[in-house]
Amino acid sequence: MVTSEKNIQMIMELADAFGPSGFEDDVLTVARKWAEGLGTIEEDHMRNLYIHRKENTGNKPVIMLDAHSDEVGFMIHSIKPNGTLRFVTLGRFANIAMSSADVLVRNALGEYIPGVIAAKPVHFMSESERAKGGVPEISSMVIDIGATSAEEAVNRFHIRIGEPGVPATKCRYDAENDVMFGKGFDCRIGCAAVIETLRRLEGMDLPCDVIGVLSSQEEVGERGCKVSVKHANPSIAFVFEGCPADDTFTEPYAIQTALKKGPMLRFMDVSVICSPRYQRYVLDLASEKGIAAQASVREGGGNNGAIINTALDGTPVVVAGVPTRYIHSMNCITSGYDFEETVKLAVATVTSMTPEQIAKF
Ligand SMILES: [Zn+2]
Incomplete structure (x- = not known):
């Protein structure tokens, strides 16, 4: 049952x-x-x-x-001049699980801001980076919320350091097969x-x-x-x-x-x-x-x-x-x-x- x-x-x-x-x-x-x-x-x-x-x-x-x-989730470490967010993890993720994930970052107003975990696109990788499968260290990934500058990340998106984030995945239930994804x-x-x-x-x-x-x-x-x-x-x-x-x-x-x-x-x-x-x-x-x-x-x-x-x-x-x-x-x-x-x-x-x-x- x-x-x-x-x-x-x-x-x-x-x-x-x-x-x-x-x-x-x-x-x-x-x-x-x-x-x-x-x-x-x-x-x-x-x-x-x-x-x-x-x-x-x-x-x-x-x-x-x-x-x-x-x-498991993450915390904003700092804001780069280009508006992307450096983060540290709370708990352990595999590198491969992080790349291109949808995430939510809480901001200073308590809102959940959508973002993606970003790494260098394949087009810009060197031959050796590509050979490694293109999965970088988590420490070199950033969260991109679509800001174009640090100033915008702070003033428009109300991001500040120390704010937490999690995967944005919404739970789905396949009732016919009794399987939950989330x-x-x-x-x-x-x-x-x-x-x-x-x-x-x-x-x-x-x-x-x-x-x-x-x-x-x-x-x-x-x-x-x-x-x-x-x-x-x-x-x-x-x-x-x-x-x-x-x-x-x-x-x-x-x-x-x-x-x-x-x-x-x-x-x-x-x-x-x-x-x-x-x-x-x-x-x-x-x-x-x-x-x-x-x-x-x-x-x-x-x-x-x-x-x-x-x-x-x-x-x-x-x-x-x-x-x-x-x-x-x-x-x-x-x-x-x-x-x-x-x-x-x-x-x-x-x-x-x-x-x-x-x-x-
Ligand atoms: Zn547990």
Whole structure:
């Protein structure tokens, strides 16, 4: 089963929201709208958002449902005399993903100005530049908003340094094939999963309290989570991610994160070994309940689970990633089915969790 139309709408609105690391405000506005009625919502100075279930008692162990609200983006570094904008990235992009992308840059008036990421056109490349495929370093690319001078960029377009930008991609949903195309599924599909999981738990009397957390600034080193984990003070955590799918360029035997095969639970990535007993418990729970899930051993990556695992007293963590093709690019692909299976697994985990069970991890 794919997920509901309402959930698709929520994912699309969250994915389209403007929110590079440090500038998650618009994402939180959208999240607050969809989380309305679930409980008490609070926000800290780092733009971490906390959704406390209204059924929470305050005296039970806390399950933290985490997703990060930021996306990879950029920040204006300086304005060149010709009106183009030098920028730095917030998070990591591949060079090849950047060239000729449509982007939006926020200006001093809070408007989103369209631009393109520009590099030297092929006509002006030297023989050796052309031989390299013509993909320059990100540091030599600029954002072109169509200004003809620095003066125009400042006075007409109201650009100033320090302003953030993101890909301009608008999310589209192919309902017939249950495929979504867009930016920022890493980790807005996770944010949507936090909200939908809380929605499905509404009214239930549970052995643990549950706090949904949308942590900021993950893409620049899990900075928001370093603060949010202390505030949420969890006994256990279920972390959502939009995680890189590997099914379009990996040898079949090694594919561990395929589209439409359910959430990916990593045994490890370079930042964390997900609590082995808890990881096995969740994978067993998935097969017991007939929920699709995939297991992986990541050779790269990093995520908030690492922070949560080591910030307090060794909080057990698992990370459920919704497979997303081409993350950290301008055009990513994910599916409603994988979202639905991820939420189901989170609900099954939370509803089965007891203080006694946590003690066994
Ligand atoms: Zn992520």
